[in-house]
Amino acid sequence: MKHSPYLLATALLGIVLLALPVQPTWADLRIEVTKGVDNAVRVAVVPFEWQGSGALAESISDIIDSDLMLSGRFESLPVSQMLSLPHKPEQVFNRDWRMLNVEYLVIGSVMAVADNRYRVSYSLYNVFKQAVELKQTIEGDAGELRDLAHFVSDSVFKLLTGIEGAFSTRIMYVTASGPLTNRIYRLHIADADGYRVETMLESKEPILSASWSRDGRYIAYVSFEVDSRPAIFLRDVVNGTRQQLTNFPGLNGAPAFSPDGKQLAIVLSKDGNPDIYTLNLDDRRLRRVTRHYGIDTEPSWSPDGKGIIFTSNRGGQPQIYQIQLADLSVERLTFEGDYNAKASVLPDGSGIVMVHRRDGIFHIAMLDLQRGRLTVLTETSLDESPSIAPNGSMLIYATQADGEGILAAVSVDGGVKFNLPSSEGDVREPAWSPQKRRMFKPLSD
Amino acid sequence: METSLARAIRAEQNDRKAVTDDEKAMAYVSQIQREIIQNWSRPPSARNGMQALLKVYLVPTGEVVNVTLTQGSGNDAFDRSAVLAVRKAERFVVPAESAQFERNFREFEVLFRPDDLRL
Known part of the structure; x- marks a missing residue:
């Protein structure tokens, strides 16, 4: 973190003056330190x-x-x-x-x-x-x-x-390779450091919106593998089995697992225009959650599972809204800027991260829900799809470097940024696994 | 026998000396403060408003001989970073005059209370 010398000087002066003794001698000297340099x-x-x-x-x-x-x-x-x-x-x-x-x-x-x-x-x-x-x-x-x-x-x-590490977690992402007329799309899962890549799916059609279940056992995604129409699939990561969950006319998109893993929030346009629905995974019961002539999309659950945040253009421009599942009351969360989309909630519920447009450039931004303050975290253009690490301290997002899609990470305080080791081709749609791949129990000495 | 005038003059001289001592001490304090700031790297879990109080023990050369945590913030990584900031400084510049050293710098407290973090 950088401080201007002036700021530092005034801060120091302030403290020194505060420390001016009331009594002529200092029985107990106490020095206050309110700044740091925050080197690695x-x-x-x-x-x-x-x-x-x-x-x-x-x-x-x-x-x-x-x-x-x-x-x-x-x-x-x-x-x-x-x-x-x-x-x-x-x-x-x-x-x-x-x-x-x-x-x-x-x-x-x-x-x-x-x-x-x-x-x-x-x-x-x-x-x-x-x-x-x-x-x-x-x-x-x-x-x-x-x-x-x-x-x-x-x-x-x-x-x-003081933060849970995320090195044992995995990242799911989609790559596109080959000539534009004959693109091959692949859904991969790799360790957070980019090693041990496993290919889950290969398709000539795009693969979209891959998301993890909270226990890391299942993934849901949208693909066009049946009749070139979008459909939502559920895949068991451990034994590789796969099932098609939706096959409605129109849009079938943006699946997101509820925190308890029992439901998916999805987007369907079967009743007219895109709205948010929930789908029970055991009995396949469908519930319509939003009912609006605007486009409602990109659902993401609040950590307690009681609400869903989503993007809607009901106010004229894409903004983030939250709906309570108990009474279906809707509240608008974002007011700054003319484009806010693809939001997800931090694990502690204190804020949301999203794509935010400022001066015509797309950024990843964080909105502090308690203080209502919006912070732009990345300065890269064309940012998309922020996904939060299970430790809540890092975000992974897709961005562009030399015309290719790459994955990059940024800390929620904006202090640390780095690009992830890149695999071949254009990389998109990252999703950070909520669970560690393997846990060990330390032996007692 | 001392006249009241002489007493007054001496009292004023003492006052002046006291102020000068404090001014000197303050110069040392701000130097110590700067050293600690330059060595303090807060962990990413640090938040504005957290507080850790340390007790620092020096020998007359200014060398840090011990650092103890008197009051933790509740965040071990934060407390550890505060202790490390003092330990990394290793040695502070302190008054050469023994009385001054003993009065303020043999042992003193440092309160870590960040107000410049993003969160």
């Missing part, structure tokens, strides 16, 4: 010691290092600059790291404990306090080495930032 945390991930034969398929410490860097909150020290390579807290020589201005160390080892089974023991060491902040041991099999590393990244991230 300086961390060194020391290559983990490998206790086993042969080479390990993945370098756990490399993955941790790359995760922390990707978050934008950390600045890591390259291995080539490390003066020593400790694996245990008692091997840490503090001066080596203070000289390099490293604040925290991630050190540890990987041990083969049985056939195909690995044990990761690591410590997070605070250089300036000369103390271990966190020490854990976890175990996984050969196919879970990346998961073990992401688990460590999540734990370190949580301790140092």
Whole structure:
């Protein structure tokens, strides 16, 4: 965060004047600090010691290092600059790291404990306090080495930032490749760091509005795979089964799972113009939620499941509205700007993120629902589809770089921005998984 | 025997000295404050209005020998960032005069209370 020198100077002056003693001597001196610089945390991930034969398929410490860097909150020290390579807290020589201005160390080892089974023991060491902040041991099999590393990244991230890490989560997105006359669309799911890509679906027609169920087990999306007409499909991510949920005349779009996973909010135009409906997944009962001659679309649930926010042009321009499912009362949420769309609610309900147009340029913006304040988070044009990480601290969105669609992330405070490792082709419609791919239970020492 | 005039003069001199001492102390304080600000990186979970109160212990060279958290904010990452900001400074510039050091800088409190965050 940047402060003008003037601001800082007046702030300092203000505090110093406030601190002017009433009595001539200061019995107890108290200094107030109300500003900071908010640099990235300086961390060194020391290559983990490998206790086993042969080479390990993945370098756990490399993955941790790359995760922390990707978050934008950390600045890591390259291995080539490390003066020593400790694996245990008692091997840490503090001066080596203070000289390099490293604040925290991630050190540890990987041990083969049985056939195909690995044990990761690591410590997070605070250089300036000369103390271990966190020490854990976890175990996984050969196919879970990346998961073990992401688990460590999540734990370190949580301790140092106060926010749940999102490194063990996954991202779903759509790519388009091939010549314009013969585009191939694919729906992928990958780890949050872009690795371990799995292709869920391949189609010659666009794939739209992919969304996750809260438990991460199911996805819903719109595709044109049957008769080139839009239909909503439900897919079980674990066993790969698929079913078609809707086949109404006209628009079938924008599915969004309710927080309890029992319903989908969808958009149908079968009764005239697009309105919001809910669909029970067990008995397929359909309920019409909005009834308006304007276009109502892009539903998203409030975290308590009692309301749905959506985009509507009922006031003349696209704006965000909220409807209460109990009494179907509608409230307009956005008033700033002539275009607000694709909103979703932060997990704590404190705000919504959406696409906001300002001076003809599309941005991702956050509206603080308590204070009514709107903050533009990204300065990129052509932004679309913000999706919130389960930790509520980062958004992923699609944007353009060199004419291609890419995925980028921004923190809800706007302080950190980065582009996600890109896969091939034009990337669109990202959706952040609400759940972690794999959880580990730390062993007690 | 002291005249009332002499007493008055001496009282005024003492007052003046006191003011000068305080002014000096303030210069040191603002320097310490600046050092801490430059070393304070707040975690993303930090919010305006959070408060952490630390007690800082120095030796006459100005070196930080201990930092304790007297009153936490309820957010461990925030408290940890505050302690680290003081520890990273390592050494502060303090008055060379022993009495002044003992009075204000042997131990003092630092209240971390951000007001410049976005959220």
